[in-house]
Amino acid sequence: MRIACIHQGYELYGSDRSFAESVEALRSGYPDAEIEVVLPRSGPIVDLLTPHATRIVFEPLWVLRRKAFLRLLTVDAARLPLAVLRAARRLAGFDLVYVNTSVIVDYALAARFYPGKAIFHIHEIPEGLALKVLGGLFGWSHSELIFNSNATSRTFGDPKSIPTHVIYNGVEGPAAPEPVTYDGSRPLRVLMLGRINRIKGQEVLLDAITGMDPAMRSRLQVRIVGSAFESDEPERELQRRIDTLGLGERVDLQPFDADPSDHYRWADIVVIPSRRPESLGRVAIEAMAWGRPPVASAIGGLTEVVEDGKTGWTVPPGNVDxxxxxxxxxxxxPRPLGEMAIAGRRRYENLFSKHAVAERITAAVAANLARRRRRPAASLSDERRGRAP
Incomplete structure (x- = not known):
């Protein structure tokens, strides 16, 4: 059994951790398999993958990124044929190719000629032109799709002509939640984790704090943890905004931390004020696992994670007031915090724990392999030769 697992990242943000957990699930389900992991470069994720991968290789991937969209269609277009050829060779040589996220274009193009061999696990809710391009790619590829939420599935239209699944991301949480200690006698500790960009809504949280009267503002302490992608300018800009608003005593800005455990232990609640749709909301899941009720935007997959008034709260996206x-x-x-922490942990264990989700991923892979074994001999012969039947 040969399985290739493809991922466009190398850090330890949400999609990176989800990929590592999927690779671990595949290793658990197929302990004797040869599992090759493909990344664009080395990075912190390698340490998580090493115990489960037979080998890790680094090679260029043709990844659709919004900021580099024009460059991809012009300067980088010349790289695409070679990238598709590399993808085709891997599809030809492996029993299954698991591709994490929807934006790896070279594998989506090549998968058309190897029916059934690729499974794309989609963790994004694209909009506008990106959605049209990616939707068209999957219409072309006829690849099997795993959506990480119903919101993601609805975005892509859940095509009926190919196998699809909705499987929530599995998250490894602590063995037990932390105790709830906030009773109003000290400042409320508010945590926000995530990349620094306008989508995540750090400025929404800052404006909400600024709008409080000074007496109420003095009763909270905020920790914002995260970094920007391949640039520190957004971090500097966010710090300038904190200073300009006079929030230096209330808000502590810290860089990305590969292990956020100490931040969750410190926090009383976790805020996820996303301005645009989250495909699911890993931070909200982690918050519930730690017993830290989330306050999340009522948008995208976050509404499938947080039960408003039961496991946390939801607020309209971008609504500062x-x-x-x-x-x-x-x-x-603060009296509801204790019951919400218990309910949130229970919801995490039932729907989002790593073990519960691993069973669903391996079941989807097993079903894929069983369907292909039942395929007529002529179709399998065409597939081996790299041609669509």
């Missing part, structure tokens, strides 16, 4: 009022209510009456 709604977020401010929610924080003020928690400060004024």
């Amino acid at each position: 709604a977020l401010r009022r929610r924080l003020e209510t928690i400060i004024a009456d």
Whole structure:
């Protein structure tokens, strides 16, 4: 059994951790398999993958990124044929190719000629032109799709002509949640984790804090943890905004941390004020695993993670006043935190724990292999030769 696992990242953000957990699930389900992992470069994710991969190789991938869209269609277009050829060779040589995220274009193009061999695990909710391009790619490839939420599935239209699944991301949480200690006698500790960009909504949280009266603002402490992608300018800009708003005593900006455990232990609640749709919301899941009720934007897959008023709260995306009022209510009456922490942990264990999700991923792979074994001999012969039947 030969399985190739393809990922466009190399850090330890949400999609990177989800990929590592999928590779671990495949190793658990197929302990004797040869598992080759393909990354664009080395990085922190390698340490998570090494125990489960037979080997890790680094090679260029043709990845659709919004900021580099024009460059991809012009200067980088010359690289695409070679990238597709590399993808085709791997598809020809492996029993299954698992591709994490929808934006790896070379594998989507090559998969058309190897029916059934590729499974794309989609973790994004693209918009506008990106959605049209990616939707067209999957219409072309006829690849099997795993969506990480119903919101993601609805975005792509859940094509009926190919096998699809909705499988939530599995998250490795602590063995037990941390105790709830906030009772209003000290400042409320508010944590925000995530990349620094306008999508994640760091400025929404800052504006909500700024809108509080000074007495209420003095009753909270905020920690924002994260870095920008391949540039530190957004971090410097965010720090300037904190200083300009006079929030230096209330808000502590810290760089990305590969192990956020200490941040969750410190926190009382976790805020996810995303401005654009999250495909699921890993930070909200981790918050519930740690017993830290999330306050999340009511958008995208976050509404499938957080049960408003039961395991946390949701607020309209980008609504500064709604977020401010929610924080003020928690400060004024922290009594619901204990019950929400218990309910959130229970929801995490039932739907989002690593072991629960691993079973679903390996079941999807087993079903894929069984379908292909039942395929007529002529079709299998065409597939081996790298031609669509």
